[in-house]
Amino acid sequence: MTDRVLDPSALLNGPNLRLTLHASLRPASGLDRFQPAGFPEIGHVIYDAPRPDHHVQKVCIVDSAASMANHLESVCLASEHSLELASELAGMPYVECRTDAGWPKVSADGEGPKQLVVTTLSEGHRLASTYFLDGRVVEDGKPGGRKFGDVLREEFRIAPLGKKSHPLPEQWWTVFKTIFRYDPSSLVHGVLFPAMGIKLPRMLTAHLEAFGASRIRSSGVKFDKLGKTSSGQPIFSVDEETASEIVATFVVDLALLRSFGRGDRGLSDRQKELLLAFALWKIERLLRGPFRYRTNCDLELHELRVRGGEEPVGPPAIDIRSAIERAGIDSPPVTQVYWPADELFRAGADEQEEDSDGDDEQDAED
Numbered sequence: 001m002t003d004r005v006l007d008p009s010a011l012l013n014g015p016n017l018r019l020t021l022h023a024s025l026r027p028a029s030g031l032d033r034f035q036p037a038g039f040p041e042i043g044h045v046i047y048d049a050p051r052p053d054h055h056v057q058k059v060c061i062v063d064s065a066a067s068m069a070n071h072l073e074s075v076c077l078a079s080e081h082s083l084e085l086a087s088e089l090a091g092m093p094y095v096e097c098r099t100d101a102g103w104p105k106v107s108a109d110g111e112g113p114k115q116l117v118v119t120t121l122s123e124g125h126r127l128a129s130t131y132f133l134d135g136r137v138v139e140d141g142k143p144g145g146r147k148f149g150d151v152l153r154e155e156f157r158i159a160p161l162g163k164k165s166h167p168l169p170e171q172w173w174t175v176f177k178t179i180f181r182y183d184p185s186s187l188v189h190g191v192l193f194p195a196m197g198i199k200l201p202r203m204l205t206a207h208l209e210a211f212g213a214s215r216i217r218s219s220g221v222k223f224d225k226l227g228k229t230s231s232g233q234p235i236f237s238v239d240e241e242t243a244s245e246i247v248a249t250f251v252v253d254l255a256l257l258r259s260f261g262r263g264d265r266g267l268s269d270r271q272k273e274l275l276l277a278f279a280l281w282k283i284e285r286l287l288r289g290p291f292r293y294r295t296n297c298d299l300e301l302h303e304l305r306v307r308g309g310e311e312p313v314g315p316p317a318i319d320i321r322s323a324i325e326r327a328g329i330d331s332p333p334v335t336q337v338y339w340p341a342d343e344l345f346r347a348g349a350d351e352q353e354e355d356s357d358g359d360d361e362q363d364a365e366d
Helices: 008-012 065-074 148-156 169-182 184-189 254-258 269-288 320-326
Strands: 018-027 046-050 056-063 094-099 115-119 136-139 142-147 191-193 198-200 204-211 214-221 235-242 245-253 291-294 297-306 334-338
Touching (some): 008 254, 008 269, 018 254, 056 065, 065 184, 065 204, 065 269, 065 291, 142 148, 148 169, 169 184, 184 191, 184 269, 204 269, 245 254, 245 269, 269 297, 269 320
Parallel strands (some): 094 334
Antiparallel strands (some): 018 245, 018 297, 046 056, 056 204, 136 142, 191 198
């Protein structure tokens, strides 16, 4: 396969309403089986899909649109255990939530916004999360008096009408520009501000499914040699799947992207090109090497096709650095908000939680 250069400018100004990519995947280890997302009492989701020859095919949902959005956002980070931005994305706007250093031993006056908690690239609700909306904006290294949610509402130019708040038609251009200024990823994956009447669907939607799926039931055992737990030596069930084909489908809504700007209103063409380049870059990063969706779900790319194309292609080659530079992003690109440690960290009641092999469903848009 050779890399296919998908030109964001040509796609943006072309006739197509959407771009659809189908990626055929296979277990990186060479095994036949893999682990889909699953939940207690539900397990893996398998359904009968009708086919034109009046037969049905067993299809397993390996990862939903919400899970895939989480995976696509995770590739923006430098590593699995870091919230630092990948080096290729330097200059891309996003928001950080920070708190006092040294928690739980924080001085009476606090330490200020030193400790990083979450960012809009790691928090499921993205820009609309309470972590950001109810935090105070950091100015000159110190927390100010304004909440970030109030700053957004002011810049959206939406009147505070309680449950009746919503943008008027001409205010949507300002909404798009403001969200882009603080977190372009929220436009790529969708965002919901219920209190302001703003709901933007996904520009990039992805699904991961297995066709011709069949369930494998096996078991495991927990050993407690010293008898320090009350569970004894339980035997538990383990579910995995086999399939004739595993396919990740990526759909980029070009019509929605074009609606974010018109002429001198809303986003400029360069800014819309950045959103498209960002979406394609995320797809490229996910497909370039083996990506572990779960412990026993380590998949690698076998073949990629553009819908309507005859020949397989390589992952899209995207110059994301140039796209960021051309977009005219305000400096500095990173916005910080602050929560006092004693408000952010509060002890919760101890609860017995069941383990789940599908822990990705944190996305808020659905």
